[in-house]
Amino acid sequence: xxxxxAPVNNPMVDPVTGEYRVIAPGHxxxxxxxxxxxxxxxxxxxxxxxxxLLLAGSMAGLLLTAVTWLFLKGVGIWAITIPVAWGxxxxxxxxxxxxxxxGTLISAILLLFKQGxxxxxxxxxxxxxxxxxxxxxxxxxxxxxxxxxxxxxFPYPSTMNYWPQFRSPLxxxxxxxxxxxxxxxxxxxxxxxxxxxxxxxxxxxxxAQFTYGLLAxxxxxxxxxxxxxxxxSLLLAGLxxxxxxxxxxxxxxxxxVALMPxxxxxxxxPYFVAGAIYSxxxxxxxxxxxxxxxxxxxxxxxxxxxxxxxKVMLATGLIVAYGYSTEIFMSWYSASHWEYFMMWNRMFGPxxxxxxxxxxxxxxxxxxxxxxxxxxxxxxxxxxxxxVNTGMWFERFVIVVTSLTRDYLPSSWGTYRAxxxxxxxxxxxxxxxxxxxLLFVRFLPxxxxxxLRMMLPQAKVKELHGEPLPExxx
Numbered sequence: 001x002x003x004x005x006a007p008v009n010n011p012m013v014d015p016v017t018g019e020y021r022v023i024a025p026g027h028x029x030x031x032x033x034x035x036x037x038x039x040x041x042x043x044x045x046x047x048x049x050x051x052x053l054l055l056a057g058s059m060a061g062l063l064l065t066a067v068t069w070l071f072l073k074g075v076g077i078w079a080i081t082i083p084v085a086w087g088x089x090x091x092x093x094x095x096x097x098x099x100x101x102x103g104t105l106i107s108a109i110l111l112l113f114k115q116g117x118x119x120x121x122x123x124x125x126x127x128x129x130x131x132x133x134x135x136x137x138x139x140x141x142x143x144x145x146x147x148x149x150x151x152x153x154f155p156y157p158s159t160m161n162y163w164p165q166f167r168s169p170l171x172x173x174x175x176x177x178x179x180x181x182x183x184x185x186x187x188x189x190x191x192x193x194x195x196x197x198x199x200x201x202x203x204x205x206x207x208a209q210f211t212y213g214l215l216a217x218x219x220x221x222x223x224x225x226x227x228x229x230x231x232x233s234l235l236l237a238g239l240x241x242x243x244x245x246x247x248x249x250x251x252x253x254x255x256x257v258a259l260m261p262x263x264x265x266x267x268x269x270p271y272f273v274a275g276a277i278y279s280x281x282x283x284x285x286x287x288x289x290x291x292x293x294x295x296x297x298x299x300x301x302x303x304x305x306x307x308x309x310x311k312v313m314l315a316t317g318l319i320v321a322y323g324y325s326t327e328i329f330m331s332w333y334s335a336s337h338w339e340y341f342m343m344w345n346r347m348f349g350p351x352x353x354x355x356x357x358x359x360x361x362x363x364x365x366x367x368x369x370x371x372x373x374x375x376x377x378x379x380x381x382x383x384x385x386x387x388v389n390t391g392m393w394f395e396r397f398v399i400v401v402t403s404l405t406r407d408y409l410p411s412s413w414g415t416y417r418a419x420x421x422x423x424x425x426x427x428x429x430x431x432x433x434x435x436x437x438l439l440f441v442r443f444l445p446x447x448x449x450x451x452l453r454m455m456l457p458q459a460k461v462k463e464l465h466g467e468p469l470p471e472x473x474x
Contacts, residue, residue: 012302020307020376022117022455024299029453032300033198036449039295041203045442048294053438059431066424067142075145077421083414084404088422089143090254091396092429095279096136097177097251098272098392100184101244102280103129107187108240111233117308119451120301124291124441125284126188131436132283133181135429140173169254176250180243187236193219193229194450248276255399261342262403265330271323278316278362279392281309285385289378291441300447303376310375313388317366320395324363338408345406346398350415354394355402361391 012021070077080087103125110118141150153164153174164171197219200212219225249269256268285306292301331343346355365387368374375381401416440446 012299020302020304022120022302022304023452024302027299027456028458029456032452032456033202033449035297035300036195036445036447036452037199037202039441040199040443040445041208046294049438049442053435056431056434056438059427060435061428061431062424063428063432066421066428067138069421070142070425071147075143077419079417079419079422081414081416083407083412084401084416086400086404087416088418088426089139091393091400092426093136093139093143093173094251094272094396095393096132096139096429096433097180097248098276098279099283099389100129100132100136100180100280101248101273101276102284103127103132104180104184104187104240104244105277105280106284107191108237109244111237112241116455117305119455120447121284121288121305121309122451123188123191123448124287124437124446126184126191127437127440127444127446128283128287129184130181130188131433131440133177133184134436135433137177137181138429140170140177144170169257172250172253176247180247183236183240183243187233187240190229190232190236191448192444193217194221195445195448197221198449199445244277245273248272260403260407261336261338262327262346262399265327267323267326267330271320271326274316274319274323275392275395278313278320279389281313281316282385282388282392285309285313285381286389287437289382289385291446295441297447300452303378306378306381307372307375310369310381310384313384314366314369317362317369317388321363324359342403342406346402349402349406351398351402351405354398358391358394358398361387362395 011025013019014021078087078089080089103122106118106122106125107129110122140153141147144150152162153171155164164174193216196212196216200209200216200219203209203212249272252268252272255263256265258264288301288305288309292298328343331339334340346352366384368380369384374384405416406413
């Protein structure tokens with residue numbers, strides 16, 4: 001029986017289960033291929049895409065200006081001082097790394113658990129991961145003050161016998177982020193190879209045929225190719241799965257190894273991982289909802305996907321709420337004067353407003369996702385994704401700034417007010433991220449055609465009878 005939120009006369013609802021479908025009925029192997037490949041192979045680029053690219057490029061130019069001025073003048077253009085030696089750079093670094101977690105989870109963990117609903121969103125979630133890591137990776141480099149010496153952080157062969165200080169959290173970040181970026185890029189590219197072969201065969205431009213043919217590395221869709229492709233995908237998924245837990249755990253150790261009130265706690269690794277997945281799925285929704293509207297992909301990215309992602313957000317949001325509760329409880333139960341004051345200062349100190357913003361955005365408002373009517377409302381879920389991303393940024397702000405402004409000695413207390421260059425750098429990374437993402441959706445298949453074709457009813461019938469699937473476009 002269909003639920004009252006998903007009426008029987010809605011073609012997107014399965015009349016047997018009452019659930020929204022993962023793909024609209026009526027699609028064939030050819031229609032799926034044509035719908036996705038048409039976005040890439042069209043000779044007419046929508047004006048909206050050009051407008052978005054121009055706007056994002058302008059913001060990326062703002063980033064280039066801010067970073068150039070930073071190189072010329074030094075980190076003094078930011079608001080970092082003593083005692084607040086960390087500021088927007090670390091806040092934005094942790095925020096962007098967190099956003100990248102949903103791509104790995106959707107790609108790797110849901111693949112291992114054979115969750116078919118991931119197939120419509122995993123490609124651009126993986127792309128989102130890569131572009132978020134690009135934005136995050138620049139902050140450890142530029143905030144050290146001498147970015148031209150950043151290669152010192154890598155264990156390269158040195159005639160001076162100079163090696164990185166492996167007790168430094170900065171070195172941990174470099175290894176964690178570089179490993180994460182490498183696996184993410186390889187996983188993303190391997191998953192695109194069958195679709196790149198399809199674009200090669202369907203394109204009419206000589207340049208496109210050469211480019212996609214080069215990227216497809218000789219893909220012909222033979223049984224041997226498919227066996228190797230699926231084996232490689234499973235192996236990479238197995239490698240990427242621990243990264244979901246390890247990368248942000250390593251990032252959290254930047255804080256927890258420091259003897260600062262509010263930082264020196266063992267709950268940070270799971271607390272940071274849950275928050276990363278929380279903000280990551282929010283960003284997937286922020287991207288998926290406009291994309292499905294602009295490119296008319298409502299039949300491929302359906303309400304089922306939005307509903308499922310909302311459920312994951314709700315679950316991880318509750319874990320984050322548990323982390324907040326644990327912090328409050330331990331500040332009281334520890335009987336530590338400094339821990340107690342740290343929590344009081346977060347709530348009612350000079351920057352207490354930021355704490356209540358994060359509680360409102362991360363805990364209070366997301367409770368609306370318990371309601372099915374709210375989860376299947378596309379406009380409200382888009383608004384909720386923006387609210388959660390805002391709240392998760394403020395979470396990092398509260399962790400970094402409020403602990404540093406009020407430490408053990410009142411004589412060393414200070415304050416923090418971000419400068420225009422702090423804001424310019426952050427807005428610039430948003431522009432860079434959007435710029436890269438718009439290039440991706442225009443020139444590469446944002447939805448995996450090969451995986452989506454396997455979800456069609458006729459594909460399951462052929463699989464049942466042991467028949468091979470037709471090639472793309474047949």
